[in-house]
Amino acid sequence: MNDIGIEVTLKEWLYNAGIVGFVNIVGKENINVVDNSTISFSKEVLHGFENKYFEYFIDTYEKLLPWYKIISYESEIIRFENNDFDTFDEKNLEQLNTYIKDIVKKYIKSNSYKAAYPLMKNETDLLDLEKKLKTIPTPKKSETFSDKKAVIVDEVKERFSILKNIITCCKSQDGRRYLAGKNVIYNQIKNGWDGVCFLNPQTKEKDMYVDFKNHFVTPTEEYIDEEDTKRKYHCFVCDRSIKNLNLDLSFLNQTGFDTSRKSSHVWNFTNDVGICPICRLIYSCAPAGFTYVYNQGLFVNDSTTIENLLRVNDNIKMSTLQQNDTSVRTVNTYYALTKAIQEQFSGKMKFELADIQIVRYENESYRFNVLSRLTLSVLNQSKEAIIKLLNTGFREGNTNFNLYELVMKKLFNNENLFTSIHKLIIYKLSNVSNLYYNIGHVNHMLEINTNFLREVGRMEGLVKEEVRKANQFGYYFRKAYKDKGSDNKLSGISYKLLNALKTNNINMFMDVLLNCYSYLKKQVPELFLQVFTNDETFKTIGYAFVAGIIDNSIKNEEGRE
Structure with missing residues (x-):
């Protein structure tokens, strides 16, 4: 092995995530693409790697970190001081108190921040400032804010003086290096691996940069330099020669295991799962290959080529973080995935690629789907209907459900949407509270489902226009009943039709339909x-018809008339 070209080749999904993360950390300009599945880099790239490692996470997730929540209030302080607090009102006071209580005091005295203070060269005592920082009492019910504003503003100025010292310390080079560094350890890095290095509670090294270098970088540099004549084992991942089996995969979440305690996991109870320092370093970069937002992570294992793998995950990262910057109500990793797919697999490319593995990180575990050519085709046909579901949903108990995410999960699992469509129509018909969608969104789901069923060969004869006609017939059916003054019967009729659809009873559905049209004296x-x-x-025609019956919005009426 030489330091001119250290090669790593695509393997399984987690190793591939590590390769993407490694490239993200060192930069594409510092690696060479050897072929479709292999990259190489020089030993020089590892110089200062521990700094690049943390800088990547801090730069990428800066606006999502608690550290940024602390320093971002500086613009508010400047704004109020510049206009001499003329615009400061009761709402601003409430926001200030929330900022002090739920952000500054919460994080400044957190254990992770306390561990970072000795590493910072700044002489400011943040814990002392935190003790001095108090919330400001709001006016009593018998008082108005205007009456107390002068007194309140004096207190606000005092709080601002303390806050400016805190923010200045946090914004300093050491503040960003260590406080933001602590945030990314527990918000992003810990999602991929745990229990070793700075994530080992018993670690003796307090500086996480030094600890990472000693644990991952230095062993890799030494391994590259040493002679391999005395190595009698081989790396479990890349087959490079290694001296012993001391390094294993036990530090990887949901993947590795402790070989000294669980020998039953290996063949004949004899451990052969040892890895080289290079592979261990690559695996440590896996969190940088995923895109993490609000306890959700996403990685697309498009291992057809290195370039495709890097491109699609880079698109997902940009889409996800851009979505957060534009303050979308719910940051949705499925939205980022779909957007990246539309960019990555547009035109002829989407027909050339084989099935692609989607890895999602949710609730501290990994979930896997295969993005097939069928799914790609459905997404391409339904992109306008899918995007309209982005900010829609409903609430069941204490759980919120997003229709966009619901539909995407079904498609990725190659499931139809009839169960969800039935539930959404029942909820609307029953006037359930906490519904953030209308029947128009149900119609979009019917359109998506029709495209899906056509792709799987279950509904070749029915076209999209006929589904729309069934929906229109439902609207005119409702209008006819209203004209006869019998619209009070529509709810009962709808329930009967839905029951027939749920039980897949065509005869019951047609009996109800024939009786109703006979009553209306219509064909x-x-x-x-x-x-x-x-x-x-x-089911497609039936649900479209029932959706039309209960959709009595003025917009639809004007459109159909």
């Missing part, structure tokens, strides 16, 4: 003959 639309084609066509 049953010829479209309903298609319900006898197959179960999927029956």
Whole structure:
């Protein structure tokens, strides 16, 4: 081995995430693409790697860190001081108190920050400032804010003086290096590995930069330099020669295991799972290969080529973090994935690629899906309908559900949407509270589901326009009942139709339909003959019809008229 070209090759998903993370950390300009599945780098790239490692996480996730929440209030302080507090009102006082209580005091006295203070050269005693920092009492019910404003502003000025010292210390070079560094350890890095280095509670080295270098970087540099004549084992991952099996995969979350305690996990109870320092360094970079936002992570293992792997994950990272910057109500990793897919697999490319593995990190565990050509085609056909579901959802108990995420999960698992569509229509019909969608969004889901069923070959005869007609027939059905003064019967009819759809009972559905159209003295639309084609066509037409019955919005009425 020489220091001119240290090669690493794509393997399984976690190692590939480590390769993407390594490239993100050192920069694409410092690696060479040997072929479609291999990159190489020189030993010089490892100089100062521990600094590059933390800088990548801090730079990438800066605006999501508690450290940034502390320093970002500086602009508010400057704004109020510049206008001599003329615009400071009761709402601003409430926001200031929340900032002091829930952000500054909470994080400044946290154990992770306390551990960082001895490493900082700044002489400011943040813990002493935190003790002096108090919230400001709000006016009593018998008082108005205007009456107390002069007194309140004096107290605000005093708090601002303390806060400016705290913010200055946090914004300093050491403040960013160590306080923001502590944040990324527990918010991002810990998602990928744990229990060793600075994530080992018994570590003797207090400086996480030095600890990372000693644990991962220095062993790699020494391994590259040493002679391999006395190595009798081979790396479990890359097959390079190694002296012993002391390094293993036990530090990886949900993947590795302690070989000294669980010998039953290996063949014949004899451990052969040892890795070289190079692979260990690559695995430590896996968190940098994922995109993490609010306890969710995403990595696309498009291992067809190195370039595709880097490109699609870079697109996901930009889409996700841009989404956060633009203050979308819910940061949705599925949205970032879909947007990246549309950019990555546009045109002919989407038809050339094989199935792609999607790895999601949720609730401290990994979940896997395969993004097939079928799914790519459905996403491409339904991109306009899917995007309209982004900020829609409903609440069940204490849990919020996003329709965009719900639909994407179903598609990635190759499941149809009938169960979700049924639930959403029932909720609307029953006037359930905490619903953040309308029947128009249900119609978008029907369109997506139709595209999906057509791709899997279950509904070749039915076209999108016929689904829209079924929805319109439902609207005119409702209008006819209203004209007869019998609109009070519509709820009961809808429940009967939905029950027939849920139990897949075509005869019951048609009986109800024939009786209702006989009552209206109207002919049953010829479209309903298609319900006898197959179960999927029956449910699609049926749900579109019922959705039209309960959709009585003015917008739809004007459009149809």
